[in-house]
Amino acid sequence: MAFHSLPISFFSVLILFFIPITCAIPFIVLHGIGDQCSNRGMKQFTESLGDFSGSKGYCVEIGDGTWDSWFKPLQEQTEIVCDKVKKMKALSEGYNIVGLSQGNLIGRGVVEFCDGGPPVKNFISLGGPHAGTASVPLCGSGILCIIADNLIKSEIYSDYIQDHLAPSGYLKFPNDIPKYLEKCKFLPKLNNELPGQRNNTYKERFSSLQNLVLIMFEDDNVLIPKETSWFGYYPDGAFNPVLPPQQTKLYTEDWIGLKSLDEAGRVRYIKVAGGHLKISNADMKKYVVPYLRDRKLVKDNMERGNNGRADSLIYRVTQSNKKTKGMKKLDKATSELIFDGSLSYKWPSSVKSFIAEILDVPESEANSQSRH
Ligand SMILES: *[C@@H]1O[C@H](CO)[C@@H](O)[C@H](O)[C@H]1NC(C)=O
Numbered sequence: 518m519a520f521h522s523l524p525i526s527f528f529s530v531l532i533l534f535f536i537p538i539t540c541a542i543p544f545i546v547l548h549g550i551g552d553q554c555s556n557r558g559m560k561q562f563t564e565s566l567g568d569f570s571g572s573k574g575y576c577v578e579i580g581d582g583t584w585d586s587w588f589k590p591l592q593e594q595t596e597i598v599c600d601k602v603k604k605m606k607a608l609s610e611g612y613n614i615v616g617l618s619q620g621n622l623i624g625r626g627v628v629e630f631c632d633g634g635p636p637v638k639n640f641i642s643l644g645g646p647h648a649g650t651a652s653v654p655l656c657g658s659g660i661l662c663i664i665a666d667n668l669i670k671s672e673i674y675s676d677y678i679q680d681h682l683a684p685s686g687y688l689k690f691p692n693d694i695p696k697y698l699e700k701c702k703f704l705p706k707l708n709n710e711l712p713g714q715r716n717n718t719y720k721e722r723f724s725s726l727q728n729l730v731l732i733m734f735e736d737d738n739v740l741i742p743k744e745t746s747w748f749g750y751y752p753d754g755a756f757n758p759v760l761p762p763q764q765t766k767l768y769t770e771d772w773i774g775l776k777s778l779d780e781a782g783r784v785r786y787i788k789v790a791g792g793h794l795k796i797s798n799a800d801m802k803k804y805v806v807p808y809l810r811d812r813k814l815v816k817d818n819m820e821r822g823n824n825g826r827a828d829s830l831i832y833r834v835t836q837s838n839k840k841t842k843g844m845k846k847l848d849k850a851t852s853e854l855i856f857d858g859s860l861s862y863k864w865p866s867s868v869k870s871f872i873a874e875i876l877d878v879p880e881s882e883a884n885s886q887s888r889h
Pocket residue numbers: 629630632716717718719
């Protein structure tokens with residue numbers, strides 16, 4: 518008997534040593550435009566993911582949140598997160614990123630540009646405008662469409678807008694690609710789109726991810742086209758058809774390593790029901806949580822699969838201003854469990870007047886249009 522107990526206790530010691538090191542990879546959450554970590558929605562999102570996965574999660578804030586998410590250029594936002602993750606001791610052995618909408622571009626910026634940052638293992642993207650978007654986010658209610666119109670008509674690629682309006686860093690109008698490549702300051706660099714300026718370091722870093730999970734929302738009407746969540750986009754020069762990721766030049770010429778990752782079986786293209794960033798608890802458990810857990814647990818969780826209707830708390834961060842009839846129905850079906858992050862904050866009026874000012878929209882008009 519003594520003969521058997523020795524190896525067992527030897528293994529117990531080994532297990533005690535190794536388990537804590539291998540299973541507790543923390544994650545960070547990068548919120549979308551107009552949101553902030555202190556909002557109830559973001560708190561709950563981060564906490565739920567932490568509870569479900571057993572991993573520690575941190576919502577990483579940029580400046581004051583809402584305001585800076587709109588008006589700080591994405592390069593600067595990326596640098597702020599880069600500095601923060603380098604200082605966070607908990608992340609030093611590596612971490613996972615959960616990106617929401619615009620936060621995905623910042624997260625990818627951190628993966629590609631952050632010299633000396635801790636290694637990023639898994640990247641889970643919810644509704645990220647990875648290949649750009651042909652519309653200002655949130656367009657759909659009065660003021661926002663005024664902005665969009667104004668931007669499209671004139672100034673979007675001007676230095677001033679590029680330096681003062683974050684989304685201008687990933688607005689990509691397929692009918693104006695030369696100007697986009699010349700003037701847009703963030704996405705062309707992030708996607709290694711500029712011939713002659715492609716940086717292989719970005720590609721090496723991005724393609725060293727363990728898993729890239731790209732979640733598209735079936736009824737996303739914030740991202741145009743919604744396939745941008747998968748790196749799908751319009752061809753240069755036309756608004757149709759939407760090319761699947763595998764037919765874009767970013768992929769075929771492997772500018773950032775997406776093709777390499779894909780061929781290594783490390784990209785998941787996921788489509789879920791719902792509008793922009795509206796994810797059910799069940800889908801979160803199925804598609805997000807497994808990557809935040811210890812790898813060994815992934816299979817187990819996949820097998821357990823869907824947790825059923827009673828569990829389908831809807832998480833909604835933001836921003837889609839227009840509720841479609843379909844969405845209303847869904848809201849009703851899960852009314853007791855609905856979670857609507859957009860209720861937890863309001864646009865500061867200063868944001869509206871700033872936009873009105875830089876775009877030369879009369880403020881009275883902006884205000885009257887913005888009520889909904
Ligand atoms: C490519 O990016 C890396 C990391 O940021 C940087 O150190 C290097 O100087 C860049 N190379 C070129 C040619 O710009």
